[in-house]
Amino acid sequence: MKKLSCRQLCCIVALLAYTLLLSCKSGEKLYNKGRYSEAVLTFVKKLQRKPQDATATRLLPDAYHQALQSGEDRVNEWLRSNNQLKWESVRNEYRALQNLYNSIHGSPAALKLVQPKDYRDAITGAQENAAEIRYDRGTTLLNRGDKVSARQAYEEFGAALKLIPNYRDTKQRMDEAFQLGVVNVVVSQIEVRSPYYQFSADQFRDYLVRNLQQRNINRFVQFYDERIARSENLRPDEYIELRFFDFVVGQTFVDRIQRDVSKEIVTGTTKDTSGNTINLYQTVKATLYITKKTVVSKGLLDYRITDTNNGQVLRTDRIPGNYTWVNQFGTFRGDERALSDEDRKLMGGQDVPPPPPSDLFMEFTRPIYDVLARDLQSFYNSL
Template sequence: MKLKLYITILSAFSLFAFSCKTASKLYEKGNYDEAVELAAKKLQKDPKDPKLLDIINNSYSYAVTDHESRIHSLSLSTNEMRYESMYNEYLSLQRMYDAIYKVPSVLEIVKPFDYSEYLVTYSKKASEVRYDRGIAFMQRYTKKSYQDAYREFQLALRFDAGNRDATIKLNEAYEYAVTNVIILPMQQQGGYVYSSYSVGGNNFDDQLVRDLQYNSGNQFVKFYSAWDARSQNVRIDQEVDLRIVTMDIGRQYDNRTTRKVSKDIVVKETAYKPDSVVKEYAKVNANIITTRRTMNSSVQLQVNVRNADGRWVWNDNVNAVHNWSTDFATFNGDERALSDADKQIVNRRHEFAPTESEIMRVLLESVNNDALYRIRNHFNRY
């Protein structure tokens, strides 16, 4: 029992000594903010530790001097982002105040200053700067400038969440910044809608739209089906035309090879004595006919993108193949000529070729995945 108590006390003392040493090292390295926060945390357990009290007092004093010096320099700057930098300095000062405030006994000794009013003031100033920058970007009237404006309004709201004007402009900027892309129903060469097969019970293009909507890869690109675009009265910026150029469901082709096998087998045994048996052998022959049945199918999907003016801006071809094969064997002649391995081949169960529907499913899923990657990669540049 005494041993356990001794170990517990020793562990607590070691941990405490480590805490002092760590805070002291931070102080010695000039990391005053971190030293204050760590010392305050440790003083919650022992508010009267003289070493930690000395560290937090000195660290806070030096930290305040550093931050206020930088704030003064920033206030003299003409850089439009100075208010944002000043806000960050005040935020660091307030973080130290909050850490010390949690230890009432230390609060009376260090007497930190509450910078919350400065945070409010400079958060609004920083928000106003970001808002003005956003307005300036919007007046350039390009997709890129609207995207930049959107990001500026986001930052304006981060500094002042209640900025109603920034919220309105954020939504307005996004409407102009976004590229609305319509995925048209997939067609076969010749112009008619391809609908004889659907992936998972849904049309190919519908599945593609869902996949792109789930992860477009670009916050400024939104994908719609043609029906959704019409029903929601969406402004169309670009259209993706999907067209199956070729769909070849292959036929079965057989390639046969014949292999002759033979074996010497016992056809007669004559016993002259119990320990004297004479065997007569004869050669038996058989032909093993091995058939390799193959079926090769392919599809080519053409992806064309045009803008609202009808001008083609990008195209690509997506190819997929489906190769199936099976081997089976028959024989003629004397079965006794077959080895065990030959019998296994001959007796192997025949594998049936996949159905046309199964082949089309695999092909279309393959081009869907490839087209998804290529379309997403293309629109990531917007």
């Protein structure tokens, strides 16, 4: 092991001394600013490193006394308030005071100077009171019997369990609140005018329902396919009706274009009378025969969300979608040198058939699906 030089040892000692001095000044500064709890923790750390530190020994007892007084004053202020949830704030204050107790007990030097107060029983009592308040609030809300109150009750029971796990029958009441608060949303089957597209429409709906379920938009909203809901005798709270309106699949347009092109090209060089080299040009020509086949598929989707309890329409909209398939190919007559780079790309190719109608249906409904999924997520996320 390499030995440290005298100069290096002196630097290390000086650095440690500076660190201890800074720590002491930091604790004293916190004390002077009235930040007594922070000062207590700083002094305790200092005494763990240097049990005889004069500043920490002198100021720790009063810093702890002041921190204790401030904490208990805040507790009393909360106890005098009309805030129903005050016991949670009381518990937090007691926890902060208990943190000082634990810190001092971890330092023999600090424990010789201060006999800290143990707040464990006070914390337990405050937690029990806080849990009872949450439980009572949840019970009151649940007894109202409506979905909005049930969802609020669910949150209250959850807060009670965070305070005291397994508190009374809170878990059971929480489950009751969830079952009452949940909204069962059934997505309708989609009827289309042509049986040929029914399978594609079913795929659209199946993918939509599956995606909505997987997104977990809102814990209180559950989505069902209408077929599943019927088989399980599920009564929906809301019904999403989907209907494709005025759609066209595979509308075909064929354009045939004849275009003459020409280009001046260099065919060689010659010398002028002065001996200079000059280019020889020739104009070359060709005729292009281009076929452009365009297949258009488009349509509208109407959707409506209805409250099944009162028949109220909660939301309605119409979403457009379209998809265009294009195929171009061509031939030419004449001199190939007359063709531009773009012209060459069109040459060759063949008259390939468009995708089958079922695929075209899925393509034009793809943008409709994206908009519909966003709309439904926004609507049910704010429930």
